[in-house]
Amino acid sequence: MDYKEDQAIYQDDDIIKLRLYINGQSPNSVKAMVNLRRICEEHLRCEYEVEVIDLFEDPGRASADQILAIPTLVRKLPPPTKKIIGNLSNTEKVLVGLELPPRYMRSSNGGKVDERKGQENEKDHRSDENRGTRKR
Numbered sequence: 478m479d480y481k482e483d484q485a486i487y488q489d490d491d492i493i494k495l496r497l498y499i500n501g502q503s504p505n506s507v508k509a510m511v512n513l514r515r516i517c518e519e520h521l522r523c524e525y526e527v528e529v530i531d532l533f534e535d536p537g538r539a540s541a542d543q544i545l546a547i548p549t550l551v552r553k554l555p556p557p558t559k560k561i562i563g564n565l566s567n568t569e570k571v572l573v574g575l576e577l578p579p580r581y582m583r584s585s586n587g588g589k590v591d592e593r594k595g596q597e598n599e600k601d602h603r604s605d606e607n608r609g610t611r612k613r
Contacts, residue, residue: 493525493581494554500547501533505564509548512565520572522583552577 497513499506510529517525530538532547542551542560552559552575561574572582 491523492554493521493523493552493577494528495525496528496530496542496551496553498530498532498539498542498544498547498549498551501531506548508564508566509550512568512571513550516565516568516571520568520583521577521581523581555581 495513495517497509499509513527517527532539532544538544542549542558544551546562548562548564550561550565550571555577559574559576561571565571
């Protein structure tokens with residue numbers, strides 16, 4: 478399913494459903510819970526649900542999502558299912574791994590386009606092109 482199909486199927490009242498598989502109060506499990514809460518509050522614009530599943534208390538739940546390592550974050554909705562393993566400390570990698578359409582995400586700069594950055598990128602690209610043609 479591509480981005481255009483996502484837009485056609487999902488409306489603004491849709492939610493993101495996440496499952497976080499943890500192992501009791503292990504250090505990585507605690508970090509994953511804290512990091513996930515922060516990521517959701519800071520970066521998600523729409524409603525979301527987080528179900529925390531403690532495999533220390535209920536190991537049988539691991540088979541439902543084929544969990545092989547913990548902590549593991551599973552995005553159930555919107556489809557397709559995505560999995561991210563680890564304590565979620567690298568926010569950028571988590572956001573990339575979730576592969577959410579932009580309409581689900583808050584803008585990192587309040588919705589403003591940084592035109593200067595775009596100009597710098599073009600300038601850098603031209604410098605790279607010139608570098609190959611320069612005589613020494």
